[in-house]
Amino acid sequence: MRLLTHNMLSSNIKGVANGFPLGLEVQKFVEKQVDFNPDFLKNMFPKIEWKALVTAAKTMGYAELPEEVESSMLESEDFLQKFHHALLELHLEEGALICPETGRRFAVTKGIPNMLLHEDEV
């Protein structure tokens, strides 16, 4: 699971009002190189929940992203490279996603988060 996916996923347990962002528990992660595509990043930037990305990247051991951002930073190649790396090249392989409201763990196994709910959570 990469951090763009993490930026979309939300706890879906019945009754949870603020299920985003999910916390990360990292047991194993890998980095895989992806072709750099600045146009894609510029288009994606306004749709990303920045704080969630910064926090998730830090948990994965990558602390290079600035806390505060504005769209003028998209002119900087250096910034785009960091954004690219955090968003697309870090893979959580084993670990869990944690519901911010209830603390419920959603296991991540072989890179696949299991968001299936128990009967009493639907």
Add this chain to the structure above:
Amino acid sequence: MKLKQLESHLGCLEQFSNPKVELEQYPTGAHIASRMLFSAENSFGDVSGKVVADFGCGCGTLGLAAALLDAQYVIGIDIDSESLELASLNAEDLELDMELVHCDLSNLVWKGQIIDTVVMNPPFGTRNKGADMIFLHTGLKVASQAVYSLHKTSTREHVKRTALRDFNARSAEVLCELRFDVPQLYKFHKKKEVDVAVDLWRFVPQKNQERV
């Protein structure tokens, strides 16, 4: 990539070895999958450079077809863990990246409008009535650009009306009618192989609609 090349890549994918009837798991044939993604890309520009989600991805055929056509980011979602494992192996074989999420689409909570295009071959809802419409409803909520889907031709009017009236689609268009070969997978299938007429649809969601 040419249509023929796409179809032959998809023809090599591993399919379900023991499909689950309750999930209406029918493999999406390479013929149909390649045509769906090829027209999405070549007629509408909905694939290359986009974020594409494959709903009920099964062994990953549609999502991997999107990746082969240079989608920037592909996410496959399925309720069945065996399907996801198969999809993951198929992605590895083709040396493609595909994100996979184990989830029931009827209670997917998805933040924001990151997904551009949703592609799906939903359960036709023959055994689990309305399943295809739940998929479509969710697709129209999360996609910002388009939803491509297959539905039985016999349900054409119903699909159109529901998409426009209840799911707030801006447009719903049948791109073509295809024959879906359903091989004899399950015991209740009496004939060796049957052809089902299906429509390939393109739905356009409303822009800037409220978040899910």
